[in-house]
Amino acid sequence: MREVSVLGVGVHRFGKTGDEVVGTKSVTELCRHAVQMALKDAGVSWGQIEAVAAASSRFSGGKGWGLNGNDVVEDIGSTGIPVYNLSAGCAAGGNAFNVGYSLVAGGIHDMVLVVGGEVMPKGMIQTSGVEEATDPEFLRQRCVGMPGPSFWATLARRRMFDHGTTEEQYARVTVKARKCSVGNPHARFQKEISVADVLASPYVSNPLRLFEICPVSNGAAAVVICSAAKARQFTGKPVTVATSTVATIDFTDALPRGLAGPVPTGPSFHTEAKAAVMRAFERAAIGPRDISFTELQDNTCYYELAFPEEWGLCEPGEAQALLDSGQTTPVGRMPINPSGGFVSFGEATTAMGVWQIAELTWQLRGQAGARQVPDAKVGLAQTNGLGGNATAAILKR
Amino acid sequence: MAEKRSNEVDGAFVEEGSVAGGSFVPVLRVPAVPGLFSEEGGATVLGNKCLACGTPYFPKAAECHNPRCGESRMADCAFGGKGVIWSYSVADFPPPPPHKFDKPFKSYVIGVIDMDNGLRMVGQMVDPLEHVRVGAQVELVVDTLYHEEGKAYTSWKFKLV
Numbered sequence: 001m002r003e004v005s006v007l008g009v010g011v012h013r014f015g016k017t018g019d020e021v022v023g024t025k026s027v028t029e030l031c032r033h034a035v036q037m038a039l040k041d042a043g044v045s046w047g048q049i050e051a052v053a054a055a056s057s058r059f060s061g062g063k064g065w066g067l068n069g070n071d072v073v074e075d076i077g078s079t080g081i082p083v084y085n086l087s088a089g090c091a092a093g094g095n096a097f098n099v100g101y102s103l104v105a106g107g108i109h110d111m112v113l114v115v116g117g118e119v120m121p122k123g124m125i126q127t128s129g130v131e132e133a134t135d136p137e138f139l140r141q142r143c144v145g146m147p148g149p150s151f152w153a154t155l156a157r158r159r160m161f162d163h164g165t166t167e168e169q170y171a172r173v174t175v176k177a178r179k180c181s182v183g184n185p186h187a188r189f190q191k192e193i194s195v196a197d198v199l200a201s202p203y204v205s206n207p208l209r210l211f212e213i214c215p216v217s218n219g220a221a222a223v224v225i226c227s228a229a230k231a232r233q234f235t236g237k238p239v240t241v242a243t244s245t246v247a248t249i250d251f252t253d254a255l256p257r258g259l260a261g262p263v264p265t266g267p268s269f270h271t272e273a274k275a276a277v278m279r280a281f282e283r284a285a286i287g288p289r290d291i292s293f294t295e296l297q298d299n300t301c302y303y304e305l306a307f308p309e310e311w312g313l314c315e316p317g318e319a320q321a322l323l324d325s326g327q328t329t330p331v332g333r334m335p336i337n338p339s340g341g342f343v344s345f346g347e348a349t350t351a352m353g354v355w356q357i358a359e360l361t362w363q364l365r366g367q368a369g370a371r372q373v374p375d376a377k378v379g380l381a382q383t384n385g386l387g388g389n390a391t392a393a394i395l396k397r
Numbered sequence: 398m399a400e401k402r403s404n405e406v407d408g409a410f411v412e413e414g415s416v417a418g419g420s421f422v423p424v425l426r427v428p429a430v431p432g433l434f435s436e437e438g439g440a441t442v443l444g445n446k447c448l449a450c451g452t453p454y455f456p457k458a459a460e461c462h463n464p465r466c467g468e469s470r471m472a473d474c475a476f477g478g479k480g481v482i483w484s485y486s487v488a489d490f491p492p493p494p495p496h497k498f499d500k501p502f503k504s505y506v507i508g509v510i511d512m513d514n515g516l517r518m519v520g521q522m523v524d525p526l527e528h529v530r531v532g533a534q535v536e537l538v539v540d541t542l543y544h545e546e547g548k549a550y551t552s553w554k555f556k557l558v
């Protein structure tokens with residue numbers, strides 16, 4: 001295995017269809033911006049890219065929405081290079097990064113572009129297209145009726161029982177996240193909000209409120225990665241990929257994802273995310289307490305409290321005390337989502353795992369401005385995707 | 398449409414219809430999806446169980462999915478009875494299709510229940526939010542989900558004991 005470096009990163013600011021940021025731009029236009037920015041940042045030309053790993057939400061046969069890496073390559077200029085389209089729900093960006101990383105680490109290619117981008121469809125996403133009794137998602141919706149956020153609300157409610165977390169503490173996670181987003185030029189929301197604002201927003205699924213759940217956004221991100229040897233030709237201070245991992249759910253997972261499962265024997269939550277992060281710690285020989293800051297998938301504020309505990313960044317039940325004492329801010333001892341997180345960006349599904357790599361890179365270079373984590377040395381990124389997918393990456397300087 | 402309530406005393410396949418001039422109008426009760434649950438001899442959901450490792454499944458699994466299970470020996474099993482609320486959430490807004498509901502939409506609680514029969518199940522709660530607590534005991538019931546073309550479509554739900 002060769003050491004892999006991040007050479008250049010680029011992001012198209014996140015926004016909502018029709019706004020001043022993304023307007024009516026297609027996913028290819030958003031990606032073009034991100035890719036050109038990453039190429040410029042890396043100091044390489046398009047012709048030097050040897051392969052593309054793209055996070056794709058496009059279904060076979062051209063159905064569905066979203067990115068197809070071939071469109072990006074055709075748009076910028078068809079050079080005949082291999083294009084890998086990776087699909088893993090919201091974890092696709094992390095999966096694409098993992099494949100790009102593996103191609104470079106394994107010596108197959110020296111210089112790889114990883115790209116993800118999304119123009120989200122309007123309205124509520126229908127998770128099931130067929131009315132068939134054999135489709136578990138159809139059964140879940142017809143026989144129970146579970147709006148998307150209800151899964152998160154169930155977890156948030158259980159946490160209130162297990163650890164005494166209050167609705168105000170959930171609100172304060174959002175307040176902290178939005179404070180981080182101020183001055184982040186790529187965030188969709190860049191304004192502070194108050195606890196009162198959050199608590200005044202309606203319940204989407206009690207106990208979670210509108211401002212505590214990330215909306216869908218349009219956006220794109222790209223990173224250029226290469227072998228460490230190659231990177232030294234371009235820069236004296238490359239950011240190193242300590243590792244990149246992918247995992248899927250374990251049979252023992254305790255969370256209610258379908259209609260029913262066996263009553264679990266222990267608290268095995270988010271087994272896919274935990275496995276990805278634990279593998280990352282092991283492979284990089286970096287422990288949870290060595291992490292300077294974390295960018296994790298906060299589809300809802302609950303995850304800013306739950307994930308750090310599940311991964312050993314802090315003790316079980318401790319995260320809310322760390323939140324209350326300001327330790328999860330960029331200047332605290334356990335900074336979580338200094339970018340502002342999904343709650344401030346909105347989720348442009350396939351862009352997220354790639355965008356996190358860009359955020360980690362800016363932090364490790366000391367280029368993160370107002371959201372800079374002082375003396376950031378090691379960053380952890382994590383995504384989760386429908387279907388039981390998860391990814392993790394650790395970057396260091 | 399007049400307010401309708403399921404008739405738990407009769408239990409079976411009619412529900413109390415609108416009371417027009419005091420006369421009782423039976424409404425046909427139809428499962429929202431056939432073959433998934435039963436009301437005969439008490440409410441149960443129809444799943445199966447691997448006899449080799451004891452893993453319960455609902456809906457039925459063609460084969461055992463337990464990677465630590467040496468062999469897959471599946472037998473049909475009806476799951477009912479009692480359990481405790483592991484956690485719950487609220488549908489504060491109507492879920493997207495294919496969910497169906499009576500208009501105007503009324504929010505409902507969705508329980509995640511650890512059943513004595515070994516299943517952790519998801520289902521609507523009959524009871525209002527104010528009464529629902531983590532750890533409370535519930536039982537599996539079959540209750541009306543929505544009405545369409547004069548019929549009451551039912552699903553499994555949970556009710557505080």
Ligand SMILES: [Zn+2]
Binds near residue numbers: 448449451462470
């Ligand atoms: Zn088995």
